[in-house]
Amino acid sequence: MKKDIPKILDQELIDKYLAALTRPINLELLNEMTSGKYSHSSLLAIRKDWQLFHEFCVEMHVNSLPASVTAVRRFIDKQSKSRKYSSIRRYVITIGMFHYLLGFKDPTSHRQVGFSLSELRTSEKHQSVETNPFTDKHLNELNKRLFTSNEALDIRDLAIYFCMYECALKRHELRELTHSSLRIEPNLVAIEISDQLYILSEQGSIAMIKWLEVSSAQGDIVFCSIDRHGNLSGRQLNDSSIYRILRRASALLSLPEHLKFSSQSGRVGQVKKRAKSGQNIIEIQDFGRWSSPAMPLQYAGKLDSSDKQKQKFRHKKEWD
Incomplete structure (x- = not known):
């Protein structure tokens, strides 16, 4: 989801966006803030993710912009009770993006946030339940x-x-x-x-x-x-x-x-059906229009190979 977006330097614009982010932000304004880099559906997701974090901060009586490392870690901990790693990772990217755009120090780049995400990912890997295939x-x-x-x-x-x-x-x-x-x-x-x-x-x-x-x-x-x-x-x-x-x-x-x-x-059902019929992973990947073979491998039960593919595409963030 993260894209190369220019940082906002005009203080009047920064103040305007800061005020807008304290409530459900207008999509047109969010599109302007992110330089038109995102699709409509992505803007909806970004708005929803940010609102979730902001409401958490209001409930905890702490700032959402700029947010502290502790606030982000507590948010991750709370969301981990009901959300998957992939969703929480997306939340963290959204939080970091707004801090970057408005010129604040990014709390999501701190090593403690990195540790929280790593622990969550490791825990989820061992507890994951496979999606029921449609057949x-x-x-x-x-x-x-x-x-x-x-x-x-x-x-x-x-x-x-x-x-x-x-x-x-x-x-x-x-x-x-x-x-x-x-x-x-x-x-x-x-x-x-x-x-x-x-x-x-x-x-x-x-x-x-x-x-x-x-x-x-x-x-x-x-x-x-x-x-x-x-x-x-x-x-x-x-x-x-x-x-x-x-x-x-x-x-x-x-x-x-x-x-x-x-x-x-x-999609899971098609992977299993095609793997059983003898199609290879590249053929299955092409049929399902996946950008990498990682998910077809996972759905086919080849978890080690899937994880190796994910490592190739996973962004290695430099934690402070």
């Missing part, structure tokens, strides 16, 4: 349950289950999927993602065509939100709605709590 069996069962329904919610969700699994979609790819990326022929739908073409199965194509007929007047976005009354809103899906769609699949299949699907379940 062909799950998809077939959901298709049986939803295929004959004429409810917009059922039609949309079934099409999403096919797309997320058969194309190994990431959340943002699902959110941003447009009609211009679809190739439609009689009883066949193909989806272009990152210059790759993915052909849906026969049942997947039928489910998608059925949804497209229902949602034909909803703009260029393929999958829109649906309100509690079953009305199509025309608004783009967000992370919360995608979470609910996947939780619904878990409920329809009566999965226990520890086996409920996440946004990575379809």
Whole structure:
């Protein structure tokens, strides 16, 4: 997430941004502050991460800008009770970015913060629970349950289950999927993602065509939100709605709590399926559009090889 952004030198601007960061900051102002380097979804994440830290500091009666090393360590400790290392690492990067931009000494560069993160990462590595993979069996069962329904919610969700699994979609790819990326022929739908073409199965194509007929007047976005009354809103899906769609699949299949699907379940399922069929990691990496083989290796159960790949890409921060 961290990018090369110029430091802010104008004191009037610094004061303006400092005031803005004491409340949920306007996205337009945040975009200005970060020199337009981030996408809309990244700006939303940055704002959410910063607000979480700022609210913690308010609760503890300490400053968030500039923050102390102790405040950051206590924040890490609190978040570690309910958050993964990757999320906390992102929070720390956001905190450091704001300190850098506004000319404050960065508390996240202190060795004690580095130790806290290292301990958390080591602990999580030993306690990690693998994401439950979404499989062909799950998809077939959901298709049986939803295929004959004429409810917009059922039609949309079934099409999403096919797309997320058969194309190994990431959340943002699902959110941003447009009609211009679809190739439609009689009883066949193909989806272009990152210059790759993915052909849906026969049942997947039928489910998608059925949804497209229902949602034909909803703009260029393929999958829109649906309100509690079953009305199509025309608004783009967000992370919360995608979470609910996947939780619904878990409920329809009566999965226990520890086996409920996440946004990575379809991608994990594809890795396992393709590894079992004999595809190598590079082929799987290409199919899932991963920037490195680290995560496919992890999902395939090759943890040592995965960790070696992660070490290549992990930023080595110089701790004070």
